[in-house]
Amino acid sequence: MYVDKDFTHGGNIYKASEELNIPKSEIIDFSANINPLGPSKKGVRGVKKSLKTIVNYPDPNYVQLKKSLSKYYLTEPDNILLGNGAIELIYKYTTLKKGGRALIPAPGFVEYEKALLSNGWDVSYYSNKNDIVLDAVDVVFICNPNNPTGSSYSTEFLISLLERSKNRGIDLFIDEAFIEFSSYKSLTDQIINFDNLYILKSLTKFFAIPGLRLGCLLTTNIGFINAFYNKLVPWSINSLAQEYIIPALRDKVYIKKSKKYIKRERVYLYRELSKFKFLCVYASQGNYIFFKVLDNRDIMLKLKESGILIRSCSNYNNLDSTYYRVAVKKRVLNKKLLKILSSSSPSLDTL
Structure with a gap:
């Protein structure tokens, strides 16, 4: 039976908001793999028009x-x-x-x-x-x-x-x-x-x-x-x-734009993450990047202190606490993730 297993997901901005004592709107969630361009505007208009039908x-x-x-x-x-x-x-x-x-x-x-x-x-x-x-x-x-x-x-x-x-x-x-x-x-x-x-x-x-x-x-x-x-x-x-x-x-424009944007940002994020010598980064076909931390840095904690959530992969079979997954997001947010990793990495070592 699975009672002792951890099936926790990413994307829990509610818990993070309480722990960090900051509004949910200020949390940057790299742990959930959602289209960074957000919902289709045509779809949102459809929702707004149908509110009376609830x-x-x-x-x-x-x-x-x-x-x-x-x-x-x-x-x-x-x-x-x-x-x-x-x-x-x-x-x-x-x-x-x-x-x-x-x-x-x-x-x-x-x-x-x-x-x-x-x-x-x-x-x-x-x-x-x-x-x-x-x-x-x-x-x-x-x-x-x-x-x-x-x-x-x-x-x-x-x-x-x-x-x-x-x-x-x-x-x-x-x-x-x-x-x-x-x-x-x-x-x-x-x-x-x-x-x-x-x-x-x-x-x-x-x-x-x-x-x-x-x-x-x-x-x-x-x-x-x-x-x-x-x-x-x-x-x-x-x-x-x-x-x-x-x-x-x-919404063909939204669909085409989303695919093009993800492809470009995935290439960018993979390339920039690969520059960190303390990471082993894997090529991805998803809207996320998977990597392994090669030393004992607690990057998850450091990023969380800056309001950034990433997905620990420790509860996946065949993986451990050195593996992580980050969503591909907009360029400005991807840069923020990279900046914190770059500037903070020398002080992340723990005994």
Whole structure:
């Protein structure tokens, strides 16, 4: 059981505000991987226009929302299962499948393990693609790009894995929460060919709405889809999330600008972090950079004293307290992070 494990996430500005005795607005949160450009203005206008509708229940069938998502992901509306954030859908999958044997990445998103263990699954781990052995397993979880490392798998490898998995009756659960930030292609077009494929999408990361919560799971597995709707909680998606995402999905200027901006700032932040000799920095396809501190500096504490939060990766499998992840943010904030690391690093040594 997982009772002694730490499944803490980043992004807790509320706790940091209390500890530092400063307003939440003054905290710079590099621990949460959200689009640094913020929400789509068209989406925000949609929310503002719909505020009067909060006196009504949301559409229980999410007809317009599913139509918009189907156009964006180029799949049929019936293939889209909605959740109040992507995490809810991880739990829905692990609950409805009623236990089995799962193979998950280590390191990888901590909620895979928590959801699986809480629903009676046996969990084993792999650290790279060569460790993915399809023996005595019912599902393989893939995070593409990986959280927290930012590494990715090629389309060719994933399709090969899909084919081998299908022949053995094994599900492939691919988390594409950060795929829009990467140069890699989504596998959404493959769900029509593989009913053992489940693709998780987080609308909160790229479209910058973690406070509204919205995610979806794409699959053509009829048995799972029926089970999902048989256990569906009514009105789990709030009306404001729907009114935001529908116009945001059509905001081509915002989408293009976001992808271009993240690519540029990721290159910049990776390059500048790599100049610090006390860091080992890893290339990333996500909107975040993963690195290891090579000595005993407590950079997390030093940054926190300046109102900057970063993500300790100590609670990820196969990692320890020397590993960290920082989000790619706007240039002025990235420079502030770098400045504090640069100016403070000589005094960060602890005995």
